[in-house]
Amino acid sequence: MRPINLPQVELIEAYDLWAESYAPAAHNPLMRAEEKAMLALMPDMRRKTALDLGCGTGRYSKILMNRGASHTVGLDLSAEMLRRAIAQVRVRSNMTELPFCDSAFDVIVAGLAIGHVDKLNRWMREAARALKPDGVLLYSDFHPRAAQAGLKRSFRAADGRRFEVRHVAHEIPAHHDAANDAGLCIDAVAEVRVGIEFEERFEGSDQFYERWHGLPLVLVVRARKVAVCAQ
Numbered sequence: 001m002r003p004i005n006l007p008q009v010e011l012i013e014a015y016d017l018w019a020e021s022y023a024p025a026a027h028n029p030l031m032r033a034e035e036k037a038m039l040a041l042m043p044d045m046r047r048k049t050a051l052d053l054g055c056g057t058g059r060y061s062k063i064l065m066n067r068g069a070s071h072t073v074g075l076d077l078s079a080e081m082l083r084r085a086i087a088q089v090r091v092r093s094n095m096t097e098l099p100f101c102d103s104a105f106d107v108i109v110a111g112l113a114i115g116h117v118d119k120l121n122r123w124m125r126e127a128a129r130a131l132k133p134d135g136v137l138l139y140s141d142f143h144p145r146a147a148q149a150g151l152k153r154s155f156r157a158a159d160g161r162r163f164e165v166r167h168v169a170h171e172i173p174a175h176h177d178a179a180n181d182a183g184l185c186i187d188a189v190a191e192v193r194v195g196i197e198f199e200e201r202f203e204g205s206d207q208f209y210e211r212w213h214g215l216p217l218v219l220v221v222r223a224r225k226v227a228v229c230a231q
Helices: 011-019 029-041 059-066 079-084 120-130 144-148 172-182 205-212
Strands: 049-053 071-076 089-092 105-110 131-142 154-156 162-165 185-193 216-224
Touching: 011 079, 029 059, 029 131, 029 185, 029 216, 049 059, 059 071, 059 105, 071 079, 079 089, 105 120, 120 131, 120 172, 131 144, 144 216, 172 185, 172 216
Parallel strands: 049 071, 049 105, 071 089, 105 131
Antiparallel strands: 131 216, 154 162, 185 216
């Protein structure tokens, strides 16, 4: 995320452009910090059925398989991303209209994807529908406070051009409201903050850390599909 003005492209076009250079691994300091926070909250994946929403080239699909998931599905709207995705099954679809039956998955993961969804409640209801009872939804997104500070989502295409991708900043109370509406219970929330959880050195990092110290860049949420939420 950068506080700069760049050409903005539509979502599918953006990820189709990005796919050629998008490695199926955490390939920058922010993604590595986000992944560390996600893995700290990831449930035991052994013998679990798993869905990777907004899978891109399969970064989390690969992790889920390596952690013992018995069946992994990667879903994305970008055909170019899916063509390169590491996943046992690849499905092209919208995250708010999942082509799966009820209670299909033990675990659903979404890494840095829900900012592309306009209606958080609709997304959460679809994820909850596809989860088995006692299933886990684990997701991350760019933090709304980072958006409020003027930081933007951007990427560099294979030809070197930089673009901005439209991002919807969902406020933290909206996550709790959407989970409650979907019948999910949020049991863990984590942040990746500048100079704290996010502290890897990179070109220009001294100025970045000095300016933005303490600003949360990433929000990580874990929710469970349980009959009754603990008070």
